[in-house]
Amino acid sequence: MMDDVTKPAGIGASVRRKEDQRLVTGHGCFSDDFRAPGELFAVFLRSPHPHARIVAIDPSAALAVEGVRAVLSGAELTADGIKPLPHHIWALHPADIAMPNTDGSETFTAPHHAMAIDKVRHVGEIVAMIVATSIAIAKDAADLVQVDYDILPSVTNTWDTVEADAPVLWEQNGSNVCGDVEVGDRAATEKAFAQAAHVARIRTWVQRVAGVPMEPRAALAEFDPATGRMTLSAGSGGSVRLKHDLAFMIGAPPEDVRVIMKDVGGNFGTRGMIYPEFCLVAWASRRLQTPVKWTAERSESFQSDYQARDLAVVAELALDASGKFLAMRGSNIGNAGAHTSNFSPLQKGVEIMTSIYDVPAACFRARPVVSNTLPTRPYRSAGRPEVMFVMERLIDIAAAEFGFDRVELRRRNLLQKAQLPYDNPLGMTFDNGDYHTVMEQVLELGDWRGFEARRADAKRRGKLRGIGLANYVDTATGVPRERAEVTVRPDGQVDVVIGTISQGQGHETSFAQLATEFLHVPIEQVNIITGDTDVVKFGGGTHSGRGMRLASIVIWKASNEIIAKSKRLAALVLGGAPDDVLFERGRLRLGEKSLSLFDVARAAAERNDLPDDLRAPLCAVCDESVNEAAFPYGSHVCEVEIDPALGTVEIVNYSTTDDVGRAVNPMIIHGQTHGGIAQGVGQALMEQIVYDRDTGQLLTGSFMDYTMPRADNFPFFQAAFAEIPCTTHPLGIRPAGEGGTTPALGVTINAVVHALQEFGVTHIDMPATPEKIWRLIQQGAKAT
Amino acid sequence: MRDFTYHRPKTLDDAAALLAVEDSRPMSGGMSLLPSMKLRLSDWAHIVDLAAVPNxxxxxxxxxxxxxxxxxxxxxxxxxxxxxxxxxxxxxxxxxxxxxxxxxxxxxxxxxxxxxxxxxxxxxxxxxxxxxxxxxxxxxxxxxxxxxxxxxxxxxxxxxxxxxxxxxxxxxxxxxxxxxxxxxxxxxxxxxxxxxxxxxxxxxxxxxxxxxxxxxxxxxxxxxxxxxxxxxxxxxxxxxxxxxxxxxxxxxxxxxxxxxxxxxxxxxxx
Amino acid sequence: MLRVAMRVNGAEVSGEIEARTLLVEFLRQHLGLTGTHVGCDTTQCGCCTVHVNDVGMKSCTLLAIGCDGADITTIEGLARPDGLHPMQAAFCDNHGLQCGFCTPGMIMSATDMVRRKGHDLDAATVRKELEGNICRCTGYHNIVKAVQAGAAAMKTA
CATH class of the missing domain: 3.30.465.10 (Uridine Diphospho-n-acetylenolpyruvylglucosamine Reductase; domain 3)
Structure with a gap:
């Protein structure tokens, strides 16, 4: 039974966010808001070339500028023994599939130094750091650093990287291909294809995009010469990992490094790994014995933030005459950019190529490659939107080409409830769900049946209307370990120290709801404490739908331990046996007598007759690794109208049904869905990072060229969710952060292609820009 | 943005006189000029802000x-x-x-x-x-x-x-x-x-x-x-x-x- | 160095600045008013929106010296002594923010929108008028609802 006071704020309540008060009044504290007395400012000189050997760097003119304190480059970096970025190229969770090379060789990796040592391998790679008394002076001086480059041929396009004559980034590897992996069962797949009545084919490039959190990165490093400690104030995807990575790079013991972050202006994966600049300001602060600060400008973000997606796919789906899926095969090339930084989107995609359909056999080749582009890393549902796009496109292509109804084809092949848990043909085991019901719900919500009337109406207005459907599954794995420390304070507050900080997900509220639910204390009295590694011991960070999934487990278990301890304490105070004490409505009852949790905490603090483990503070720690994956899933319907004269697309309706398991804060979950949809639709229709294929130059270097979705690109979304408890989570919670994005690429393009049906269009590569659509209409009109 | 000398003339004639100096640029709302200066695509020794010029x-x-x-x-x-x-x-x-x-x-x-x-x-x-x-x-x-x-x-x-x-x-x-x-x-x-x-x-x-x-x-x-x-x-x-x-x-x-x-x-x- | 004086959130302030100092730099670095944010360098994202003599503007594209003598309101000056401004409250009530970085600019832009377009705003108008403000977290859904609710609440407040 829940206490009446706490019920409105426990699990399932749309509690208004606690963090909003400071954020709407301008009192948040973002990375650039940190200041230190005597701080110097760093500016980075970045390579204008995609691929070049550094012949010489002459900093003398820059050093002569008044106010300049240092100009540092690769030579000093090497001399000081600064280590490369400690990338983990593959996902670290035991549930994700292994990615061994087919020939038994090791996956190629090369050191990613914080500054270019001998060669630059992408436009924007750091060549020198200028530290001065103001940003303006540092910028003026940066213009004076002379760098002599020997320009090399470059390769940026993903398909081009694997060609025999492609310029090679890392000579020691001999080619740009870093791994060559085969997953699935080739023999079974070939056999199934041999028997197929139909084969649907796609060759597509899921284009490169940028995560674009609205807060540009910034970092303030403060080296304390007296203690030898380094403090870095910088927003990232997780403070604890950043601390360890920074300690490694600058060669300091982890206990001598402190990372602080308060408010973080978005992440989406972009902030998930340490950045060169974070290490460089720390190094400069230590060298100069003065605080050093750096703040990115947006155009610098486009040249320095990790980018995302960029997967080239060739895939085939085999069907029998009745439309039953028989097998799937293909090849995925994941463009990691200039450094071997992260291949996990390739891995996390290829392991679920077949989605939630019953595909008996599958075989895929997967190759991570390097190119003269920014390094990539996971971004909003890493790897999964790409492959869901491929599968959902293949289904629509098969339907159009072989005369099946799109919805019926999905109904025919979606996994049945009885088939779960299900071992997919690529090595993953799905938990539970009701895929059919959820799909039927979204068809209802999106009024699939009423579409033709709306299409006819659109036609009268001169518009082409289309509707699309897409299902998805999302592999939630990520760093398996999380830690919570729950303390009940005698003054009526509950402190929850937890390692994973919010970058907008609302943890201060939703995590507090968990403590409110488990300990029956008003949410106003729960404090979520995070973001300072001197307080927080461990935390995996926000990614892969792990935040709430793992936080709920460790906060729940720590809360249970608090209750168990409290019962023993109450028994001592009230005189009785611990087993007779009941925890009800936030109070510990023994017969007629009762104590609040806070009374118990006070007793723990004040009494001197307690056994060691009951002495104050009333506290419990849960540090646990969760080695099972979760598989959130759902269905989206998107409806578009196209102006045939311009090729412009308007999203006129967008409906979602996501199974989030038990919903902790429905308001926040809906918010996550809305934002996720916008990022997915953004990729489908407008966003793209473009490098000139010939020159390797970045052509989308600011908001003047990189199209960010705006308010007038969308209607109100119709977002619903199913709440089928997740069987791999003790509380039934399923991740809910990525579902907005995962199917959005596929469903949007499915709708666009459907609208263009009468012109014979069967596929369009992303982004479906007005010009591309207009051309397809022109070609179609000519052909008919 | 590179630094410059800022002028805020009160008459049109004064503004014109200031613009006679080499490397001067008039500024009205600044919605095009300032972005290009911020990105260092253009720079001027003198900016003549027309905000105080009447009528x-x-x-x-x-x-x-x-x-x-x-x-x-x-x-x-x-x-x-x-x-x-x-x-x-x-x-x-x-x-x-x-x-x-x-x-x-x-x-x-x-x-x-x-x-x-x-x-x-x-x-x-x-x-x-x-x-x-x-x-x-x-x-x-x-x-x-x-x-x-x-x-x-x-x-x-x-x-x-x-x-x-x-x-x-x-x-x-x-x-x-x-x-x-x-x-x-x-x-x-x-x-x-x-x-x-x-x-x-x-x-x-x-x-x-x-x-x-x-x-x-x-x-x-x-x-x-x-x-x-x-x-x-x-x-x-x-x-x-x-x-x-x-x-x-x-x-x-x-x-x-x-x-x-x-x-x-x-x-x-x- | 130049001397600049202006009224910010009702208080007379002044400082020594370079000609090239932008208003947003003066607010953030000289006055410590860090609620006004910088999200881009091409005058697009609107994170830096403040009111200059009661009109919404992008403070990243205004010279501080050009605002000499002006009356500036930033997000810090919007709340009333008795609580949040109705637009701020509406953003909280409608979950109109996630990471909160674009939020000050959104709210300052939204209150300017009410000044220009009135209290009864349909969704299409709000979406069009938010052209100068970019958000990456919310898909704008709840921002539009918040602006509509906040605009209506400002009528009775």
């Missing part, structure tokens, strides 16, 4: 012409009662410039003097038979825009007002860039008793007119009159968002839309 803003009718002061902001043009009654197309154009916060600050004089190839106002200058009034002289709008960011203005010359000839009917149709919000193609169509003017911005190095379409519309001001026209156009801009031939298509399409909007409008009485 440069406002919209009035004078001898059958609409006079818009150079420092009139886009939002003032967009919401001018006089324009909504007498030349609504110009107000509509202003309502589509940049975004509301930029419109609160940016001015017509600054926009015209900057001559961005993708700015909106140049199309109105050409189509509405405008005269650019400066501290030194009056310049026909027809000869004002000479190329990419190039105008007929002399270094010490300051735009003080723009005079537009009221059209019988007019409309502006813009295809805006989804990221920058500038015009990929903007077409301004104006019908006069003796001629029709069709001016297009965004599509080429600078604003241009399309005589071929103007001739067709002079005889028959309707969409039907230009239904199958394939006009000869100057070299089209090409960028990531729109290739040259897509832009050429958009030119015709935007002209068509502007004509449709203008023809649905009642001809304004004098």
């Amino acid at each position: 440069l803003s406002g919209v009035r009718e004078e001898g059958g012409q609409i006079v818009v002061g150079a420092r009139t902001t886009h939002v003032q043009v967009a919401t001018s009662q006089l324009l909504h009654a007498r030349l609504p197309a110009l107000a509509e154009l202003a309502e589509g410039i940049g975004d509301p916060l930029v419109r609160n600050r940016g001015t017509i004089g600054g926009s015209i003097a900057n001559a961005d190839p993708a700015a909106d106002y140049p199309s109105a200058v050409l189509a509405l038979r405008a005269t650019i009034v400066t501290n030194l002289r009056e310049i026909s709008g027809d000869t004002f825009f000479n190329g990419l960011f190039e105008t007929a203005l002399e270094p010490c010359e300051i735009v003080t007002a723009v005079r537009f000839a009221r059209a019988r009917r007019a409309a502006y149709a813009k295809y805006r860039h989804p990221a920058s919000r500038y015009a990929v193609v903007g077409a301004f169509v104006a019908q006069y008793d003796d001629e029709v003017r069709v001016a297009v911005t965004g599509a080429s190095s600078h604003v241009f007119r399309i005589a071929e379409i103007e001739a067709l519309l002079r005889d028959n001001f309707s969409v039907a009159a230009i239904e199958s026209v394939a006009p000869t156009l100057p070299a089209m801009n090409a960028d990531l968002f729109a290739s040259a031939d897509y832009r050429a298509h958009l030119v015709v399409e935007m002209v068509r839309r502007a004509v449709a909007a203008a023809s649905s409008r009642n001809a304004l009485a004098d």
Whole structure:
């Protein structure tokens, strides 16, 4: 039974966010808001070339500028023994599939130094750091650093990287291909294809995009010469990992490094790994014995933030005459950019190529490659939107080409409830769900049946209307370990120290709801404490739908331990046996007598007759690794109208049904869905990072060229969710952060292609820009 | 941004005198100038802020012409009662410039003097038979825009007002860039008793007119009159968002839309 | 160095600045008013929106010296002594923010929108008028609802 006071704020309540008060009044504290007395400012000189050997760097003119304190480059970096970025190229969770090379060789990796040592391998790679008394002076001086480059041929396009004559980034590897992996069962797949009545084919490039959190990165490093400690104030995807990575790079013991972050202006994966600049300001602060600060400008973000997606796919789906899926095969090339930084989107995609359909056999080749582009890393549902796009496109292509109804084809092949848990043909085991019901719900919500009337109406207005459907599954794995420390304070507050900080997900509220639910204390009295590694011991960070999934487990278990301890304490105070004490409505009852949790905490603090483990503070720690994956899933319907004269697309309706398991804060979950949809639709229709294929130059270097979705690109979304408890989570919670994005690429393009049906269009590569659509209409009109 | 000397003259003459110094640039709203300076695409030793120069803003009718002061902001043009009654197309154009916060600050004089190839106002200058009034002289709008960011203005010359000839009917149709919000193609169509003017911005190095379409519309001001026209156009801009031939298509399409909007409008009485 | 004086959130302030100092730099670095944010360098994102003499503008594209003598309101000056401004409250009530970085600019832009367009705003108007403000977290859904609710609440407040 829940206490009446706490019920409105426990699990399932749309509690208004606690963090909003400071954020709407301008009192948040973002990375650039940190200041230190005597701080110097760093500016980075970045390579204008995609691929070049550094012949010489002459900093003398820059050093002569008044106010300049240092100009540092690769030579000093090497001399000081600064280590490369400690990338983990593959996902670290035991549930994700292994990615061994087919020939038994090791996956190629090369050191990613914080500054270019001998060669630059992408436009924007750091060549020198200028530290001065103001940003303006540092910028003026940066213009004076002379760098002599020997320009090399470059390769940026993903398909081009694997060609025999492609310029090679890392000579020691001999080619740009870093791994060559085969997953699935080739023999079974070939056999199934041999028997197929139909084969649907796609060759597509899921284009490169940028995560674009609205807060540009910034970092303030403060080296304390007296203690030898380094403090870095910088927003990232997780403070604890950043601390360890920074300690490694600058060669300091982890206990001598402190990372602080308060408010973080978005992440989406972009902030998930340490950045060169974070290490460089720390190094400069230590060298100069003065605080050093750096703040990115947006155009610098486009040249320095990790980018995302960029997967080239060739895939085939085999069907029998009745439309039953028989097998799937293909090849995925994941463009990691200039450094071997992260291949996990390739891995996390290829392991679920077949989605939630019953595909008996599958075989895929997967190759991570390097190119003269920014390094990539996971971004909003890493790897999964790409492959869901491929599968959902293949289904629509098969339907159009072989005369099946799109919805019926999905109904025919979606996994049945009885088939779960299900071992997919690529090595993953799905938990539970009701895929059919959820799909039927979204068809209802999106009024699939009423579409033709709306299409006819659109036609009268001169518009082409289309509707699309897409299902998805999302592999939630990520760093398996999380830690919570729950303390009940005698003054009526509950402190929850937890390692994973919010970058907008609302943890201060939703995590507090968990403590409110488990300990029956008003949410106003729960404090979520995070973001300072001197307080927080461990935390995996926000990614892969792990935040709430793992936080709920460790906060729940720590809360249970608090209750168990409290019962023993109450028994001592009230005189009785611990087993007779009941925890009800936030109070510990023994017969007629009762104590609040806070009374118990006070007793723990004040009494001197307690056994060691009951002495104050009333506290419990849960540090646990969760080695099972979760598989959130759902269905989206998107409806578009196209102006045939311009090729412009308007999203006129967008409906979602996501199974989030038990919903902790429905308001926040809906918010996550809305934002996720916008990022997915953004990729489908407008966003793209473009490098000139010939020159390797970045052509989308600011908001003047990189199209960010705006308010007038969308209607109100119709977002619903199913709440089928997740069987791999003790509380039934399923991740809910990525579902907005995962199917959005596929469903949007499915709708666009459907609208263009009468012109014979069967596929369009992303982004479906007005010009591309207009051309397809022109070609179609000519052909008919 | 590189540093500079800031001037805030109180008279037009003082402003002109300050601009006589080498490497000086006048600033009105600063919505184009400051971004280019921030990105270090341009820098100036002297910035002459025209904010304190009096009598440069406002919209009035004078001898059958609409006079818009150079420092009139886009939002003032967009919401001018006089324009909504007498030349609504110009107000509509202003309502589509940049975004509301930029419109609160940016001015017509600054926009015209900057001559961005993708700015909106140049199309109105050409189509509405405008005269650019400066501290030194009056310049026909027809000869004002000479190329990419190039105008007929002399270094010490300051735009003080723009005079537009009221059209019988007019409309502006813009295809805006989804990221920058500038015009990929903007077409301004104006019908006069003796001629029709069709001016297009965004599509080429600078604003241009399309005589071929103007001739067709002079005889028959309707969409039907230009239904199958394939006009000869100057070299089209090409960028990531729109290739040259897509832009050429958009030119015709935007002209068509502007004509449709203008023809649905009642001809304004004098 | 130049001397600049202006009124910010009702208080007379002044400082020594370079000619190139932007208003947002003056607010953030000289006055410590860090609620006004910088999200881009091309005058697009609107994170830096403040009111200059009651009109919404992007403070990243204004010279501080050009605002000499002006009356500036930033997000810190919007709340009333008795609580949040109705637009701030509406953003909280409608979950109109996630990471909160674009939020100050959104709210300052939204209150400017009400000044220009009135209290009864339909969704299409709000979406169009938010052209100068970019958000990456919310998909704008709840921002639009918040602006509509906040605009209506400002009528009775």
